[in-house]
Amino acid sequence: MALTFRQKALLSTPLPATWMSNVVIHNVYVKFYTDVIGLDPAYVGWVYLAFNIWNVINDPVFGVVLDKMRYRPGRGKFLRVMRTTVPFMLLGLIAMAWSDPSWSQTTLLWVFLIELFLFDVASTFYLIATTSYIYLAAPAREDRIDIEVGKAWIGNVTSAFATIVATQLLVGDTVTEHTTMATILMGVVALNGALYLIPVLRLKDPPELYEHGDAGEQTVTWRQLAADARSILRMRAFWAWFAWSATALAPMGMYFTAFLYFMDHVIRSSGTEATIIDVGSMAVVLLLLPLFARAIKRIGSRTSIFIGLLPYVLGLAALLFATQWWHALLCYIVLMSGRHIMMTAGAPLEAALVDENERNTGTRKTGSFAALRALMSAPLIGSQTALYLWLISAFGYDQNAEVQSESAQLGIRLATAAVPIGFALVGAVALLFLPYTRRVEAELSAFSLERRGTRTAFTAPESRALAPRE
Numbered sequence: 474m475a476l477t478f479r480q481k482a483l484l485s486t487p488l489p490a491t492w493m494s495n496v497v498i499h500n501v502y503v504k505f506y507t508d509v510i511g512l513d514p515a516y517v518g519w520v521y522l523a524f525n526i527w528n529v530i531n532d533p534v535f536g537v538v539l540d541k542m543r544y545r546p547g548r549g550k551f552l553r554v555m556r557t558t559v560p561f562m563l564l565g566l567i568a569m570a571w572s573d574p575s576w577s578q579t580t581l582l583w584v585f586l587i588e589l590f591l592f593d594v595a596s597t598f599y600l601i602a603t604t605s606y607i608y609l610a611a612p613a614r615e616d617r618i619d620i621e622v623g624k625a626w627i628g629n630v631t632s633a634f635a636t637i638v639a640t641q642l643l644v645g646d647t648v649t650e651h652t653t654m655a656t657i658l659m660g661v662v663a664l665n666g667a668l669y670l671i672p673v674l675r676l677k678d679p680p681e682l683y684e685h686g687d688a689g690e691q692t693v694t695w696r697q698l699a700a701d702a703r704s705i706l707r708m709r710a711f712w713a714w715f716a717w718s719a720t721a722l723a724p725m726g727m728y729f730t731a732f733l734y735f736m737d738h739v740i741r742s743s744g745t746e747a748t749i750i751d752v753g754s755m756a757v758v759l760l761l762l763p764l765f766a767r768a769i770k771r772i773g774s775r776t777s778i779f780i781g782l783l784p785y786v787l788g789l790a791a792l793l794f795a796t797q798w799w800h801a802l803l804c805y806i807v808l809m810s811g812r813h814i815m816m817t818a819g820a821p822l823e824a825a826l827v828d829e830n831e832r833n834t835g836t837r838k839t840g841s842f843a844a845l846r847a848l849m850s851a852p853l854i855g856s857q858t859a860l861y862l863w864l865i866s867a868f869g870y871d872q873n874a875e876v877q878s879e880s881a882q883l884g885i886r887l888a889t890a891a892v893p894i895g896f897a898l899v900g901a902v903a904l905l906f907l908p909y910t911r912r913v914e915a916e917l918s919a920f921s922l923e924r925r926g927t928r929t930a931f932t933a934p935e936s937r938a939l940a941p942r943e
Contacts, residue, residue, distance in 0.1 A: 476616045480931055484610055485623025487555065487603045487672035489856050491596060492628045493635055493665045494562055497658070498592055500729035501639040502569050502605035503858060505658075507872045508643060509651055511574050512581045514870060518862040520582060524589050528597075532847030535597050536840035537698065539605060543689040549678025550689065551609075556673045558595040563669075565592030566662045570655040603672075605839040609682045610930030614821045614918035619822035622766045625813060629755045631668055634659045634749050636729060641744040645735055677930060685924045686837040701841050704834050710826055713907040715846060720817075721782075721900025724893035725812060727858045731889040734865065735792070736801065737886050738877045745861055746798040754805035765810075769818045773911030777818035778904060785811030786897055792890040820917070825909055827916040831924070864888040 476484070506512045543551040569588045572581055611617050638661050642654050683689065691697055705711055724731075729751075736747040769777040788808025795801045831837045868884025870877060877885070909917075 475613065476619075477668045480756070481611070481616060481619050482623055483675055484607055484667070484700060484930075485620050485627050486677070487607070488600075488624055489628030490665065490672065491562070491599055492666040493632045493661075493668060494566060494592070494596065496635045496639075496729055497566055497661060497665070498569065498589070499727060499858065500733070501635060501643070501658070502725070503730045503862075504639075504643050504733045505570075505654070506572070506581070506585060509654055510572050510581060511872070512585065512897065513578060514862045514866050514872060516578060516582050517585070518859040518866070520586050520589065521858040521862075523553055523586055524593065524855070527590065528593065528847060531594065532597055533844035536601050536842070536844030536847070537701075538840070539598070539601050539690045539694050540701075540838055540840035541691055544678075544683045544687065546680060549624060550683065550687075551602040551606040552673070552678035553678055553738055554598055555606070558599040558602075558672060559666075559669045561595035562592055562599065563662060563666050565589070565595070567659065570658045570662075574651055580719070586715070587638070594826070601840050601843045604843070605837075606676075606682075606930075608824050608827055608837075608839055609925060610676075612918075612921040612925035614825075614914055614921075617821045618770055618817060619826055621817045622762050625817065626759055629759060631664070633755065634750050637748050639729070639733065641748065643737070643744075646800045676787065682925070682930060684833050686835065688836045688838065691836070697911045701838055702845060704830055705838065705842060705845055708826070708830065709844075709906065710829065710908055711842075711902055713905075714822060714826060715849060716903030717778075717847070717900045717907070718846070719900075720896045720903065721920060722751070722812065722815065723735050723896055724861075726859050726870055729862060730858065731885075732805075734885050736798075738796065738870075739882045739889075740798055740801055741876075742798040742801075750798060750802045750805055754809050755804060757806050758809045761810065762813060765814050766817055769814070774818040774822050774914060775904065775907055775909055776911075778815045779901070781811045781814030781818065782897060782901055783811065784808065785815065786894055787811075789890045789894050789897075793886055821914065822907070822909055824921070825914060828921045832917070832920050860892070861888045864892070 503517060506517055507514050539554065542550055545553070565588055568591070569585070570626070572584050572588075576584070577748075607617075607620065611620055638657060642657060671715045732747075732751065736742045736750065740746075742750070765777075772780075786808075788804050788806070788811060791804040791807070792801065795804055825837050827842060828839055830842075865881065865884045865888055868887075870880045870884060871881065872879075
């Protein structure tokens with residue numbers, strides 16, 4: 474039996490909460506630190522390089538720890554991790570706004586790096602635990618697609634608050650004083666904190682979710698870890714999907730940062746015009762998203778991704794020639810439509826990898842998949858922010874200049890549009906090797922549904938509950 478609308482809406486909430494945090498941390502604060510705090514863009518690039526080297530180390534460890542963590546009757550497993558990590562993420566969000574512009578460049582660099590470290594440790598645990606939980610609670614392909622649509626709606630509506638505030642603060646000169654800006658950003662953090670409360674208070678973590686396939690009873694040994702890794706690395710689908718995800722949409726991880734620089738220094742729009750472009754383009758996409766989801770269910774996820782790739786590339790290419798704010802609006806409507814078709818279609822494919830591996834080995838390894846992807850792709854995906862900042866710096870970007878030079882503006886155009894096009898085309902080649910046809914997707918969805926049952930995530934825990942069986 475399919476999940477109800479209310480249940481799918483509730484499962485759509487946890488990840489948008491952390492998306493909003495990431496918008497602030499990895500997008501808003503980048504421009505905030507260069508243009509308000511005064512940290513040199515090249516230094517911000519070095520901070521992100523060090524930050525992503527750290528991710529190469531911690532993400533694999535965290536993924537394995539979560540896979541092997543035991544379910545505790547009355548306390549749960551993945552939901553317990555989600556509840557523990559939220560306060561640390563909020564602390565990182567608050568601390569980053571209050572760095573003092575009078576500090577030296579070296580001090581700002583180290584403070585920024587330490588604050589990123591605090592946020593990322595908590596965020597990584599939260600993200601892997603949440604993804605693992607949702608795969609268990611929504612075992613069917615159709616439900617996962619609907620949840621992805623719900624995530625897009627909730628995530629974009631709530632993150633719009635952060636982006637509206639950011640465009641008003643960081644595009645144009647309506648507000649320029651640091652303390653005022655930091656205080657306003659605290660309102661964004663407060664909303665983000667409220668959003669986290671919905672999933673951590675309303676969701677349940679009953680033992681029925683862990684009766685089949687849970688690895689919590691396995692002993693963590695090098696032999697076991699090697700066996701887990703081999704079972705994943707032998708999958709053709711893993712390699713194809715890894716190559717796609719590490720290239721095609723990687724630049725979109727810092728989309729809003731690029732948007733801020735592009736609108737402020739190339740289009741030279743007002744904060745209001747930038748807000749209209751950001752919110753308006755996504756409003757159109759969100760209205761179309763249920764239609765996109767219906768088509769994806771019918772024609773299959775892999776085919777849908779190829780279809781979405783066309784408007785994505787065309788929209789980016791048009792940005793190379795945009796000169797007016799309404800030009801940019803049209804470009805972002807097209808490219809964001811393509812992006813969200815690909816993201817919505819990709820959600821069930823991510824889960825299908827875990828389902829196929831469970832069918833082959835008997836245990837679920839969502840965290841191990843995340844660990845291997847992080848180990849293999851963090852140097853590439855995580856380098857996007859550093860690459861963007863290094864590129865605009867090489868073309869002569871000057872954070873103190875009121876008007877950027879023609880060379881600097883060209884650098885921003887290339888970093889915002891041409892680089893993502895190149896990554897997308899490389900990813901399209903990799904996707905050709907993904908073996909998940911519509912028929913294979915349906916088979917894996919049926920297996921997952923049989924293993925999990927239905928609606929168990931919304932069953933109240935009972936005192937008679939036993940530890941999950943292997």
